Each structure stands twice: as C-alpha cells, then as structure tokens.
Amino acid sequence: MTYFLMRVLGLLWIILLCMPIAWASKTTDSSKEDWSFSVEPYVWGASLKGTTSTLPPLPSVDVDASFKDIIKNFDLGFMGVAELRKGRFGIFTDIVWFKISADSSGPLPPQFARSVGMTSNTFMGTLAGAYRLVEKEQSWIDLVLGVRGWYVSTDLDVGPGVLFGAGKIDDDEGWVDAIGGLRTRLQLGKSFYAKAAALAGGGSSESVVDVNGQFGYAFTKKFSVSAGYRYMTVNYQKSGFEWDVENKGPIIGGQFKF
Numbered sequence: 001m002t003y004f005l006m007r008v009l010g011l012l013w014i015i016l017l018c019m020p021i022a023w024a025s026k027t028t029d030s031s032k033e034d035w036s037f038s039v040e041p042y043v044w045g046a047s048l049k050g051t052t053s054t055l056p057p058l059p060s061v062d063v064d065a066s067f068k069d070i071i072k073n074f075d076l077g078f079m080g081v082a083e084l085r086k087g088r089f090g091i092f093t094d095i096v097w098f099k100i101s102a103d104s105s106g107p108l109p110p111q112f113a114r115s116v117g118m119t120s121n122t123f124m125g126t127l128a129g130a131y132r133l134v135e136k137e138q139s140w141i142d143l144v145l146g147v148r149g150w151y152v153s154t155d156l157d158v159g160p161g162v163l164f165g166a167g168k169i170d171d172d173e174g175w176v177d178a179i180g181g182l183r184t185r186l187q188l189g190k191s192f193y194a195k196a197a198a199l200a201g202g203g204s205s206e207s208v209v210d211v212n213g214q215f216g217y218a219f220t221k222k223f224s225v226s227a228g229y230r231y232m233t234v235n236y237q238k239s240g241f242e243w244d245v246e247n248k249g250p251i252i253g254g255q256f257k258f
Contacts, residue, residue: 042253
C-alpha cells in the first residue's frame with residue numbers, strides 16, 4: 001500500500017507542477033542558448049527498508065534501518081547531480097554512494113558465528129538525457145530517458161562458529177536498468193520555486209521507482225538551495241542475490257550554475 005501511495009503522490013505532484021506551464025500560451029525559444037553546466041551536491045536522509053540477501057547461499061533477511069541507524073555506522077559517502085545543457089537538450093548524472101561498517105558480537109546463533117564485522121558499499125549512478133518539452137521563463141518540463149546502474153558489495157569478517165570458521169566472506173553484484181519519466185520546475189515568485197521528478201523503469205530489476213518533490217530559494221542566478229522529500233524503490237533478484245528495498249526521507253541540496 002505504501003509503495004502504491006508514494007507512486008500516486010509522486011505523479012500527482014508532477015501533474016500539479018506541470019499544469020501551469022502547459023497552460024502557458026507563450027514559450028521561450030531556448031534553441032540558441034549557450035552551453036551551461038550545473039552541479040548540485042545534496043544530502044538525503046534516507047531510511048532503508050526491505051528484504052536483502054547479499055551473501056548467497058545465506059537466507060534473505062528483513063531490513064528496517066532508520067537514517068539515524070545508518071549514520072551511526074557511516075564511513076564515507078557522496079551524493080550529487082551534475083548537468084550539461086545546450087538549448088533544449090541536456091545530459092545529467094545522479095550519483096549516490098555510501099560505505100557503512102558495523103561490528104556485532106555476543107548472542108549470535110552459534111551455527112553462524114560468534115562475531116561478525118560487516119562492511120557494505122552501495123552505489124547508484126544515473127546517466128540520462130533530458131529534452132525540454134515546454135519552457136516559459138524559469139519554468140519548464142523535461143522528458144528524461146537514460147540508464148541507472150547499481151553496485152552492492154558486502155564483506156563479512158566472521159569469528160569461529162559451528163558452520164563457519166574464522167575468516168572472510170564477501171560477495172558483490174552489479175546491474176543496469178533503463179529509466180525514464182518527467183521532471184519539472186515551477187517559478188513561484190522572484191526567488192522561490194518548486195521542482196519535482198518522477199522516474200520509473202526496470203530491465204535487470206523487476207521495477208524501479210524514484211520520485212521527489214522540493215521547494216527552493218534562489219539567492220542569485222548562480223546559486224540556490226532546495227529541500228523536500230525523496231522516495232525510491234528497487235526490486236532486483238538473481239541467483240540467490242536479492243535487493244528488494246525502499247529508501248525514503250528528507251533531502252536538501254545546493255545548486256551551483258556555471
């Protein structure tokens with residue numbers, strides 16, 4: 001139910017932002033614009049919930065970790081968007097990478113091990129093209145088509161148990177999905193604006209959904225900040241590996257234009 005509700009809310013958000021632009025009688029001719037480049041580092045306070053099995057043949061486990069839990073075990077990470085644009089055409093990347101580690105000992109099932117040290121790397125990278133369908137002043141609608149790649153690696157440093165002696169267990173998996181949808185920006189005043197994106201796809205995964213909505217403030221033509229909420233889910237299963245999870249939480253970022 002939550003999955004369906006988030007998709008509906010995301011689509012309604014996109015429609016809400018698109019309607020005023022679509023009704024505009026006059027559009028801006030951007031075909032002669034110069035090249036532009038922008039970067040947008042951001043922080044996404046995402047929780048992690050779902051079912052994973054990253055070390056076959058170990059069984060799948062249910063995961064329900066809040067952003068606070070993830071930060072507690074956080075080592076390194078990066079999140080950001082970069083876009084190159086000329087007229088109606090643009091190409092952009094969206095990268096999310098983080099590394100977490102945790103140690104556990106004590107009341108573990110003895111058939112597994114007496115202690116476990118875990119290190120996990122998760123990477124998501126999107127490369128997509130954008131075509132500006134409608135534009136009026138600083139408001140616009142883009143059609144987005146591209147690919148999204150995933151990489152998940154898990155390393156366990158286990159203490160001796162009945163089934164496992166002391167040693168290391170590691171596994172990694174990577175896959176690529178096609179993705180597409182809409183993104184839009186609506187100018188709300190001289191400095192305030194709203195933006196949203198709704199993307200969906202699949203291929204290697206059974207399904208991918210990524211929706212977000214944000215409100216922003218432009219301090220200058222070159223710098224702005226925005227904050228909102230992002231929801232993403234992916235369901236990938238292959239040869240005992242399972243990554244059926246949803247990430248959701250507040251997002252805040254700053255955009256620099258060059």
